Amino acid sequence: MRRRTVVPGNLQELLNSADDSGPDERGPAAAPARGPAPRRATPYEEFAFELPRGYVDDNGTVHHSGAMRLATARDELRPQIDLRVKENPAYLSVVLLSQVITRLGTVSDVHAGVVERMYATDVAFLQDFYRRINSEGHTRAAVTCPHCEGSFEVDLSGGRLGES
Template identity: 60%
Template sequence: MRRGTPAPVRQAAQPSPGAPEQNHTGGQRESVSGAGPERLRTEFPFELPRGYVDDSGTVHRHGVMRLATARDELIPLRDDRVRENSAYLSVVLIARVITRIGTVEDVHAGIIEDLFASDLAFLQDFYRRINAEGHTRAAVTCPSCQEHFAVDLAGGRLGES
């Protein structure tokens, strides 16, 4: 088994106006509504309920989480802190996939440890929603008018019934 430092995370390219969008196979992907190509979203903004308070007392609430890779889920399993306490898995995993909290771009397990419990719970749920559930939209066609549109099979937003 070859070991080395992890490759740097690739930033999602910003779409240029009028440029065709690519799917994971390199081809264009049409949107569910049929309105044109759709980009695979790999980064998701969030707002923490309370916020991360840094050493200077600044509160950081807005951040970005990227989709997890298989490596992101496997590497923490070899971490000694996780081996000693399995509850630490979520701390290490969340730290790997958050790219920014406020102006803090070097997000590591120590920062996640300093979050309020409600913020950690929020991030755990956010991680689950964007990674485990995947896309919950389905393309459908109205039987009456034959119009194509997307339906969200997951229901409403978090907290709604």
């Protein structure tokens, strides 16, 4: 395993270079301008979710279901060099979420523009969902019933309210 020192001047170089698994088989000419193509998540690394409000696409279709993969160190480093994040640090979560959401209904290309157009409720849900799967490794939350004060767990990735 190689060690690299990251200083502000070479962060972009580090992100563009091949990781420790070896060179990219496609070669440098095949790499897209936005960076390397996202790798496919295995079922263990991907978590399904249901948005509270739903993303409304340009055709008016509401998309509730989606999936998010576990984040890599590269996913968390890349937004640090994004000009939009440098201009507005609050934009970091938009860029980060757009990198790890693998599916959103029938939307095939989830990018920052898609996340920008989501309702604030859904973005807040996705930020919490991201934190749970990447920090805690699961989507369950401990809750207490306000009426009987009984404690139990709920799965945040589960169905819509009122559905079983």
